[in-house]
Amino acid sequence: MRVILERSNLLKSLNHVHRVVERRNTIPILSNVLLGADGASLEMKATDLDLEITEATQANVEQAGSTTVPAHLLYEIVRKLSDGAEVMLKTDESGSSISVISGRSNFKLQCLPQSDFPQLSAGSFSHVFRLDSTSLKALIESTQFAISTEETRYYLNGIFVHTHEEGGKLMLRAVATDGHRLARAEVEAPAGSEGMPGIIIPRKTVSELQKLVDDPDVAVTIELSDTKIRFTIGSVVLTSKLIDGTFPDYERVIPTGNDKKLVIDRQSFAAAVDRVSTISSERGRAVKMSIAEGQVTLVVNNPDSGSATEEVAADYSSDPIDIGFNAKYLLDVAAQLTGGEATFMLADAGSPTLIQDPADERTLYVLMPMRV
Structure with a gap:
């Protein structure tokens, strides 16, 4: 294999694919990226056996071929080369090493045979549809902060995506919860998504996807089956296994009878919560909201370091209520809201x-209270 390409093109593609590769691997080949030069492009592929990413970039292919090289090492070398440089990648005759040449720099890296590289067989997909990247990004960003990191409840370690009919319209809905908070967002369901199975997209896949959907003009093609999902975004193809589990009936958690309405300026509230939580313990992080007519008093008590209070003006005319929340969860939700105000619908302290x-x-959030 012998190929020449722009350093910027190579770096951009490596940046996308190398992130999938785990830093520590018991299987050596999983530390490598598969390079395949053919026609007028260089294709790169990386996998961790659950997630696979492929990207092709324009290149001058002088001799077609393929090999695998350590992903993080190659990325670091290319990252440190000078801007605007050209990079040549060429394997030796035996195929056991590859030279990375740019200007006066020459690196020689060990290769592993491409025949050892695992392929994440996709099988056939039952549903195919296109979604604009702005809608996909909104679904992810509104919900991903609530994904559980508790490995024992593996079925909560991702975003649940399904279709749902509301008012005669089919909606594509994304839900995430960790048992303490829940986030739900939806967009109009695109053609082709009718009858799709409810799926749970793993946390790592969501994280990688979030970094790829940054161009608002690109439509994303989504293919899915009961066990796999594939996203095609421009020249990038991301294939992932889905979480094999049943997502709980989240509708039961969403309160419908909360009749105490609090409307508060989002930025003032978030800034005040951030200030008073400075005093809270790392373990507790509880902030008490004493809600009365026209104002909310935020209170934090920490036996080890002291206390803090702050008053924030609010629109509230129901009975006074004291309720506690995890300060981090309040700030996470406030960061997702796009308007100038936040509306809290409350029932009681528990x-x-x-x-x-x-x-x-199209978005809503549910927070479980804390005892304070």
């Missing part, structure tokens, strides 16, 4: 609270 964004009716 019941879940519904948080809505008046500027975006």
